[in-house]
Structure formats: structure tokens, C-alpha cells
Amino acid sequence: MNQNPFIVDLNEVDLSMLDTVGGKNASLGEMIQNLSNRGISVPGGFVITVHAFNSYIEHNDLRGRIDKVLDNLDHSDIVSLRRAGSNIRRMVADGVFSPELQQEIREKYIALSEKYGNEGTDVAVRSSATAEDLPDASFAGQQETFLNVRGTQSLLVSVKSCFASLYNDRAISYRQERGFDHSAVRLSVGVQKMVRSDLGASGVAFSIDTESGFRDAVIINGAYGLGELIVQGEISPDEFIVYKPKLKDKNLNPIIEKKMGQKHHKMVYGTTLTELVKRVPVDKKLSESFCITEDQILQLARWVVEIEDYYTQKRGVWTPMDVEWALDGLNHQLYIVQARPETIHSQIETGRVLEYQLDETPGDDKLLMEGIAVGDRIGAGKVHKLFTLDGRDGSEDEESFKEGEVLVTEMTDPDWEPIMKKASAIITDKGGRTCHAAIVAREMGIPAIVGTGNASKKFENGQELTVSCAEGEVGKVYKGKISFSKTETMLDDLPVTKTPIMMNVASPDLAFKFSRIPSAGVGLAREEFIINNYIKAHPLALLNHKTLGDEKLSKKIATLAHGFEDERDFFIKKLSYGIGRIAAAFYPKDVIVRFSDFKSNEYMNLLGGSYFEPNEENPMIGWRGASRYYSKEYKEAFGMECAAIKKVRQEMGLENVIVMIPFCRTPEEMQRVLATMAEFGLTRGENGLKVFLMAELPSNILLADEFADHIDGFSIGSNDLTQLTLGLDRDSSLVAHLYDERNRAVKTMISMLIKTAKAKGVKVGICGQGPSDFPDFAEFLVNEGIDTISVTPDSILKTLKAIHKLENGLQ
Structure with missing residues (x-):
């Protein structure tokens, strides 16, 4: 092979040729050579190399002129930057190809067109700089890309434009800021067969959560048509999250999030010679459907993990990846069209937590x-x-x-x-x-x-x-x-406690972020937050709204359930995604999920709730928790809660989920709830399912030995236990001065429960703010031998330190 070739086939390129073909092209060739045999499809093409770029610059005598403009540039002056960039780009675009280079480009394009069976095949023309897509610098979007380029003349114009884009204002500024020598950075151009995603879908995927740095998730964004509108921010794409560790088991479906975007437009092929692409509206019914199927989501996620594994092995260091994908609307096949190392969270020091508040x-x-x-x-x-x-x-x-x-x-x-x-x-x-x-x-x-x-x-x-x-x-x-303040915590400096400290996590959105903080798992995940924020409608309204004759309600519910089979499917999947995301964040540590515990006035506030909820004088001690689950009025809705838990544990493979029953008044009621759960496919002990009881009623304490026969653990709900032991309304300012979970009566209740639970061989923990707010209360719990303490994320660091001091007599 010529040592300085102008053009190289993509399938002859690999990462060792970074200086010749640039980061983007080197990565494409590397995947074609090494990942095609693993089933990963990458479209073919050819590369116009850095040697061709250098030849073009020399043929037009541009090097000295470009250097002179850059030497006189004031990088701190935006107007100066714009003027310099514009001058250089004009110089490059006004140049001409040498006859030799022009002929080689023509011949390669004609050969590529013949391979795909037409005279002027459609290609993507992408810039690929030699300093681009490095693990510590992205240069994202700084050079130009042209889609649906057809014909040799159009190709030559696009290549020139790519050459000129090495000197875009943002590229000049970025190189200066990052300390890259302008004269040392060169450009190559990739010419790649188009995937007909204008008739299908396209998007990006990351092998890491881009917000939190959580390593065990694949994040996929997608929309209809060519991918430019996503990058430009013109549309809000669909978003899918897949839990990586469970992907290898083909019997599982570890999709832990599906969010519908607003895909009102898409980019498709243009219809004239001067219009390469154009925007068109998306049919309303199509825009209200997810752009790819669950099978395609899983296939993409597996490819992304394969690519990450390959690059990690190749580099000898963990290398999360940023991937662009496309779904061909003609053959319905998926393709990877770009892959580069993720450059933000892979560079962050993982031994510290920086929190803004x-x-x-x-x-x-x-x-x-x-x-x-x-x-x-x-x-x-x-x-x-x-x-x-x-x-x-x-x-x-x-x-x-x-x-x-x-x-x-x-x-x-x-x-x-x-x-x-x-x-x-x-x-x-x-x-x-x-x-x-x-x-x-x-x-x-x-x-x-x-x-x-x-x-x-x-x-x-x-x-x-x-x-x-x-x-x-x-x-x-x-x-x-x-x-606002920011707190930096070095994780290595945190003490290890004998008493496991767990975390109360309400929001699935924050679970990945919280998982970085050392804990023994999640002591309380409340379904109410997920239902209130992600489902928004009363479960019975979802199931029965069509019988109510309320057109406005039905219209709102139909909008909520877009993309799902029906309203039941919507509730089960959205609830399972919320629970699954928390469970995945902390896997394999225990995650205790409490079944819904809305009071009737709270349920009333959900969409359609007024049709199904009674007006209670005192909903705090009314129809809530366990009493709903087996009742004929609510049982069908509880069945959907059970189905969501079953989906998380069995389909997603997140068997670390433990279920907890709240506000259960008697052991007989406990057994009725367990029997109802079994009707809906959740049987204690089957597939390792554990059941906990929220200990928040005096009856839970007094009859703890009977409750313990039917459960695997207690979790003390100190708020309700305090108000029901002392007989006061915690929401009333008139008696607020009496509310104190450190009251002797409450502590006596807790002490009784811990003793009974230990005698029965059943775990007992607490989920509340008391231990973090009051050191003396924490000391009491530790001395009593509580098994776990669960607090809110903003309290866990100080709680760890306080409990460590208590356990080691450092007060």
C-alpha cells in the first residue's frame, strides 16, 4: 500500500491509523474489522485521508496564509475570532482539487455506487479530525457533516466544505482552549453509504448515564428520520434506559425506562439537487408511538455494551462509549454509524461526591x-x-x-x-x-x-x-x-458502621446519582411518588374512565398512555420503570418498595380520583394501606401494583426488590393481603420474594409475634407510630409541641418491637429522619440493637459519621 494514500477503504482502516484518517473514521474501520463478526452492522465506504487534505492545502498554497491569520488572532475577542475563521474558510473553499486527487475521489465514489447497484448512490460525508474523539477531548460537532450527497460533483463540493470546517470558529476556539496546536490538527473525510433512516429512525446511545456517571446503564435516545434534528435540539427524542448487567440473559427484558418524546418533525431526503435534506411533519399517530420496538432497544443496548467492552479491552482502561445509530426503513435493520469514547464522566474522579444544594x-x-x-x-x-x-x-x-x-x-x-x-x-x-x-x-x-x-x-x-x-x-x-452551597466528600474518608445505613429514595430520576453514596441499599422506596409524578392518574380512572362519560378526562388519560398497549399496560410499565430504576441503581443490595399508601384525600387529587374516592372526615386513619388491597373497590388496582413488582423481579431480573405492606391493622388483615398478592402472582418465598411490614401502628407492636409469623422483616415508620401512640394529629399546629418521636412511650414501643423481632428471628429497621436529626435517638436505636437505619440521601453522610462515633464510643 502507498505510504501516503489519498484514499483508503473503510474496511482497511483501524485505530492505529488515527493520524491518517482521524478519530471518527479510525473508529468506524476498527468496528468493521473487529465487531462485524459479533453481528454489529456498520455501513461501508471510504476515507479521504489527511494526506489528501495536506495535498489540497499545498496545491492551493494555503499553509502560510492560514498560519498568518491565526498568528494575528486575538482569541479573547469574539469578533476577531469570527473574522479570522471566516477568512480561512473562504480561502479553503475557494481552492481547487489537484487533477490526481479529484480523479481518485471520482473513481472511489463510482465503485461504491456500483457496489450498491446504482449510478450515484446516497452517501454521508463526514469530517474526521486527527485530534477528534479522543478519550479526553470530544471536539463534538465542530466539523461539518453532509447527508444524502449524490453524484461526484456534489461529493467534491461537500469534501471541500468539510476541509474548510476544520477552521470553524468553535473549532479554533476549542483547540486554543485545550492547548492543541492548530497546525498539528489535520482533517480527513469519511464517505459512507447512507442508512435510510429518513424512512426509519435514528439517534444516539451511551454506555453510561450521562448525567450521573452511573456505569451500569445504556441510555438510548431516538426519533424518526435522520438524526440531525436531535443534535440541533429541534425535537425532544424518545428516551430508553437499559440495565447492562442483565443484558446477557436473553430471557430477561431489563428495560428500566421508556419516555415518550415530542417527535413532531423529522428530517428526510430533499427532493432537489440543491436541497440535500428537508424537514417534514410527522404523522400524529406515529409521533405518539415509540420510534423503535423493545426488541430493537435490547439489540442496540447489547451492541453498545459489546462496543464498550471491545474498546475497554483495546485500551486497557474502562472506556464508556458515545454511539450514533440508525434504523433503515427499507430493510428494517439497525446500524452503528459512529462510535467515540465518552469524554465527560470517564474523566471524573470517582472517589469523590460533589453535591450542590x-x-x-x-x-x-x-x-x-x-x-x-x-x-x-x-x-x-x-x-x-x-x-x-x-x-x-x-x-x-x-x-x-x-x-x-x-x-x-x-x-x-x-x-x-x-x-x-x-x-x-x-x-x-x-x-x-x-x-x-x-x-x-x-x-x-x-x-x-x-x-x-x-x-x-x-x-x-x-x-x-x-x-x-x-x-x-x-x-x-x-x-x-x-x-446555594456545594459539598465535596471524599468517599474513602467515610467510616464503615456496624449498623447498616440504608437510604430512603423517593425519585427514580435521582437513583443513579444517589447510588454513588455508600449505603446498604434502599430502606424505603415509596410507590406514591412514582404514581404521583410519572403516572398522574388514579389507577381506577385509568381502568374505567371510558364508562364515566367524561370526555376531558378520557382525552387527558389517552395523552398520558401514548405509546403503550392500553391504560393498564401504561400503569404497570410506568410503575415498573420507576421501581426498576431504583432497584437497578442499588443492585444487588436490598431495595424495599412500599406498596401504595395514599390516603383518600391524596388519591382524590390524582386525575379522575374524585370519581372513586370517598369523602372521609379523618383520612389519616381511614381507608389507606392494607385495607385497600383486598377490598372489592380497589383490588383490581392493587393487582396492577403486584404486576409491576412481578415485572421488575422476573422480567427485568431485579430480584433485590423486597415488598412492604403499610398500615396493616391486624394479623388477619395481613394474611388477607398476602392471599391477595398470591392471586396476582406474588407469593412470599417464591423466587426469593421477601415481604416486610411497616410497623407504624401500636397493634403492629403489641401483636408483633403474630405478624412475624407471616413476614421477613419490620420497618418502623416513626412518624405514624408517634402520632398514633400519642394520639395526636401531626399536621395540627395546636398539638405540634407534643409531637416527639423520642417520647418515652414511642421509644418503649420501638424497644418492644426490636426485642420481639429478634426473638422471632425477623429483621427490624427504621426509615425516618429521627436518627439523623437527633443523636440521642440514634444512640437509643443502636443500643437497642436495631438491624438497619434508613435516612434520606441528604442525611446519609452525617448519619454514617454519627453512628460510627456512637458505635466506637467516640462521643
């Missing part, structure tokens, strides 16, 4: 807007709205943007990166987790909220805002500047 809880009057949170930080500053970088629409231009302001815009693209790095936070109208604004903000460590819908219309320049991404997947914009 608001110093006060803002009232509802301060919450101005919500959107998709990117990262987990908080930022604050004055609003600065920008719609174009040059002010051509009559608005301010990029020069006016000051360090520390909050950038508010419709959507960013790679040209905005020099502005973005100056912002304290970013808010956009459009976009999803994998749009440009999200990718860059994540890399820069800037809190961003994308997909708000109308932030650019709602907020005014100079308005003070606080942007919080520290409260889960939903980012929140608050009025004014709210003080």
Missing part, C-alpha cells in the same frame, strides 16, 4: 419555569437573551454578553460555544438531553435547562434568576438569586 426551600411563588435538567449543578445571574450571534435580527450580539450572565435562547449550535463558556447557566426553548446545548454544557460543567418551550419569551434581560439542576431530571428556574 439550595440553602433554602423556595416557595411555589418563586418557581418560574421547569425543563430538562443537564448536569446536577446550580447557577445564578442576570438574564441575557440572544437569538443570533451577530445581532442581525435587531437583538444584541455576542459582544454584549458578560461573564456570569444566564444565557437564554431558543437553541444553541456549535458556533455558540465561545459564548456558552462565559455563562453561569443556560436556558433554552428547545432541545433534549442529547442536543448540542446539553452536550456542551455537560462538558463545560455549566448547569443548563433545555426544552422549556418559551423561556426566551417569558424572561426579560437583566432579570435575576437561579437555575437549579440539583433536584433531579426536572430542572427548575427560580425568581431572584437564591444562595
